[in-house]
Amino acid sequence: MLRQISLGSVGLVVGGGLSIVGFTAYFLDNATLNLVGFFYGIPLLLGGLALKAAELKPVPFSQPTPEAILSLREQQATSTQNQIRKDVTRYRYGQEAHLDSSLKYLGLDPSDEERPVLQSIREEAIDGSYALVLEFESPLIKFEDWQKKREKIERFFGPGLRVELHQSGSPDENRVDVTLIATPDAAGNTESLG
Incomplete structure (x- = not known):
């Protein structure tokens, strides 16, 4: 079943969600969530984009x-x-x-x-x-x-x-x-x- 799941899509969804949380936390002055969003969300989002580009x-x-x-x-x-x-x-x-x-x-x-x-x-x-x-x-x-x-x-x-x-x-x-x-x-x- 896992063979039918696109890792690129998972990376985009999880990375996009964490990035949005990070940007929201930045504007709300929540340093902990801000760091989680930037340090985990953006790399996951970029990784998801790279996998989506190379996906068959x-x-x-x-x-x-x-x-x-x-x-x-x-x-x-x-x-x-x-x-x-x-x-x-x-x-x-x-x-x-x-x-x-x-x-x-x-x-x-x-x-x-x-x-x-x-x-x-x-x-x-x-x-x-x-x-x-x-x-x-x-x-x-x-x-x-x-x-x-x-x-x-x-x-x-x-x-x-x-x-x-x-x-x-x-x-x-x-x-x-x-x-x-x-x-x-x-x-x-x-x-x-x-």
Whole structure:
């Protein structure tokens, strides 16, 4: 639950409140509250502003995950799938986009302007196996380029995962689904994604 709370917003609210108390205390000649407001409130307010500027919001689920899929996740999800799901569904700081270092390594991030953007995720069962689907908006990288990288994507996120690529909607919509499917013997594999 704490992953869904913006530290920047908390810093702004707490720091702003303490700063207002400090300024009010200054005008009312209350030295103790004045010091609390200035020494704690202003740094917290500035820290909140800095975090808000470097904040990357969580990626939403495009559809609710049914109980049957949650049970399948508990049984079959690899540590890589769990790490990706947890990382992209929480606030991040100091990154330009979700999975930016992974996309760069895979050769799918030639520049900031061309980078595919992770829009949402969903969880499914495919042939009885747990699958995590990453839904990208990819206007400048063609689906054919994604397909050429499929084996490299599979090696990067594997072992224990099979990767399928699908172009969702019409070709003009520029949507690419990267489906990470757990293979039955895959539970417990770990990969650092950055």
